[in-house]
Amino acid sequence: MPKKIKNQNAKKAAKEIEKDLAKKIGMFDQLPESCSSCGDFFDKTSIQEVASWQVTVRGDTVRIYCPNCWGRATELVKAADELTEGEEHNEVS
Numbered sequence: 845m846p847k848k849i850k851n852q853n854a855k856k857a858a859k860e861i862e863k864d865l866a867k868k869i870g871m872f873d874q875l876p877e878s879c880s881s882c883g884d885f886f887d888k889t890s891i892q893e894v895a896s897w898q899v900t901v902r903g904d905t906v907r908i909y910c911p912n913c914w915g916r917a918t919e920l921v922k923a924a925d926e927l928t929e930g931e932e933h934n935e936v937s
């Protein structure tokens with residue numbers, strides 16, 4: 845049975861998730877303990893939550909958003925960006 849091919853694809857996908865997780869885990873010291881929007885508790889020990897919550901970094905400020913708020917936040921962020929245009933941006937180009 846060609847089980848190996850299936851496993852390789854799964855491994856590749858898992859690696860991408862791992863990379864993303866590693867990035868988030870690297871910031872764990874700075875991560876807030878709850879959603880920056882609704883205050884929902886963020887469980888750092890839950891891989892599912894770590895994988896689905898969104899982390900935003902602006903300067904020294906790290907914010908996290910639960911999946912529920914993130915959908916709405918993307919709209920708000922657009923508006924906020926327009927409002928905070930004077931703020932310092934660290935864009936790498």
Ligand SMILES: [Zn+2]
Pocket residue numbers: 879880881882883884909910911912913914
């Ligand atoms: Zn939330």
